[in-house]
Amino acid sequence: MKILLKAFLLTAPINFVYAAEGQKSAGLPQMDIATFPSQLFWLVITFSLLYLFMWKFVIPRLGATIEERRDKISNDINDADNLNTEATDILKKYDEQMANASQESNEIITNSKKAMLDHLETLKKENEEKVNSLISESQAKIKAQEEKSKIEIRNATLDTVKAIVSRYIENIPSDEEINKKLN
Template sequence: MFVTAAYAQQSTTTEGAEAHDAAAAGEVHTETGVAHEGEAGSGVFPPFDSTHFASQLLWLAITFGLFYLLMSKVIIPRIGGILETRHDRIAQDLDEASRLKGEADAAIASYEQELATAKAKGHQIADGAREAAKSKAVADRNAVEADLSKKIAAAEDRIADIKTKALADVGAIAEETATAVVKQLIGGTVTKAEIVAAVKASAGN
């Protein structure tokens, strides 16, 4: 009231102010009047006021009935359809995925098998090659060894031959050397028999 009156005084015309004041008063009056009427008319707490029960029931029946129809005929089939479609799609995708997984597994298995076969084959080839190389090496070595021992034997024979020859020559050389040495030293000649004897004696030492 105070605020309205103050606001009204700021108004330009006094008539307007009066009108405002009157309106404000009327408003307050009607409001309290309504409240009074509400309490006096029914005399009960508003939610228990039975005067509107019939209208509430009717409108609830109309609106809820309409809502029920909308739900059961439109909304629920639609959402159910959406969910079912998604469910089917997911199941289909899962089937596809499991099929692809099976294929991949089969491919992996065949790959593994081929790999194992190839490995076995490779081992076999390698073993064969190794065996062949080994036997060839042994044979070669044996041949070389035989050749070498033959050559060694021949060389030893030659060495022995040369040795005997050389040893046979040693006496004659010594005799000649001794004759020449004696001739140089004493100027005389020494009989061959004496030199041979001397050489033999020194060889005997």
């Protein structure tokens, strides 16, 4: 803004002076050949300076910055791609491990179930055998007791019979005789 103000201040009085003096050259100012050398001279100077500035300063620096940014962006994209593939790999591995683990756990569950059932079966069998043997033992005991009781009853009967008979008769019958009668 300061520059523009300066320009105005520098040129405005000159313009006013020219306006007051009246038009010096008739026709278009563009056709005033006298001004050509000055215009060309300053054009060459300013444009050469601009060209040098652009060539030596602006283009190398801007080009480098733009190139740098392009590199950075492509590097970042590469990095992102690499990380992405890495992440995909990890996910795949994780999925595999999860599948393996679930399979393993399933196996473990089935195996332990089977083992448990087997164990139960054997226990059942053992107990049955034990119970059976106990039953047969008891049965044998009962039978023996029965036999014993039978003999004891007979003996008691014999003794009773003998006692009763001896009270009424002198002659005591022998055991064989009583047994014969009892049967």
